[in-house]
Amino acid sequence: MNDYWEALSNGFLGTLQWTWKSIIFEVPWYTNYFWGLILISLVVWLLEIFFPWRKDQSIFRKDFWLDAFYMFFNFFIFAIVINGIYKVLEILFADFGITAKSLALVDISSWVMGLQLLVFFIVLDFVQWFTHICLHKFSVLWRFHQVHHSVKEMGFAAHLRYHWMENILYKPLKVFGVMLLGGFEPEHAYVVHFIAIAIGHLNHANVKLSYGPLKYVFNNPVMHLYHHSYELPKGKFGVNFGISLSLWDYLFKTNYIPEDSGKIPLGYPGDEKMPRGFWKQLVYGFGKK
Helix, strand or coil: CHHHHHHHHHHHHHHHHHHHHHHCCCCCHHHCHHHHHHHHHHHHHHHHHHCCCCCCCCCCCCCHHHHHHHHHHHHHHHHHHHHHHHHHHHHHHHHCCCCCCCCCCCCCCCCCHHHHHHHHHHHHHHHHHHHHHHHHHCHHHHHHHHHHHCCCCCCHHHHHCCCCHHHHHHHHHHHHHHHHCCCCCCCCCHHHHHHHHHHHHHHHCCCCCCCHHHHHCECCHHHHHHHCECCCCCCCCCCCCCCCECHHHHHCCCCCCCCCCCCCCECCCCHHHCCCCHHHHHCCCCCCC
């Protein structure tokens, strides 16, 4: 039992310490997620300011500050709180003989680093795409995902407005994906995370980008805006589920881009019931019919 308490404490305190060291620049710049998030956010926000797609949308759009707080809550505050629990689960699974290597389907550790990172990126993106579909398809999960879809004016910070339960849902499946790669967690995996953050910010930004022929590979603001459309095609529970890659939507026929004006209502039927404040959204979805 002492091992579990120690893991809980070390996980919490370790993440808290790492976050503080990031803030005061005591970690290598290339692993500094705190200032990296701020830098990426500022760059994409400047693109919104100088090259707005919806020109009548304010620079400080509706719920701008709420979304900005969500960015730091989900990326840092909640991570500090929950990391100790993840460490406890690692020990628990290890006690049952389940480790990072036990479920491996392939060992890519001998591959060149660039190829390892590419496979890591693709596998994790597919896992997140599949999880995203589940968030829309199953009502018990959709109740939490409604927080993200309550965005009424799209901007970069909407990327990380999501219910904390989504962290609970995504993390185990992402870990499972990593385990299939032989427990792959390369020293340079931060590159993948920064790329994913940048793509996610751009997908939600008030900037008109489609990437030309690369739109069939990479998710983009034009495509993702329709994921947030108030009105969906008849019989569909969602479209354009891609996270970083649009590839999966085109392969599995969940793509939908009827036009590119950017002038579509966002949200979902019944979104007027969503609480406007952070604290009420924090408990939204529990016990709801």
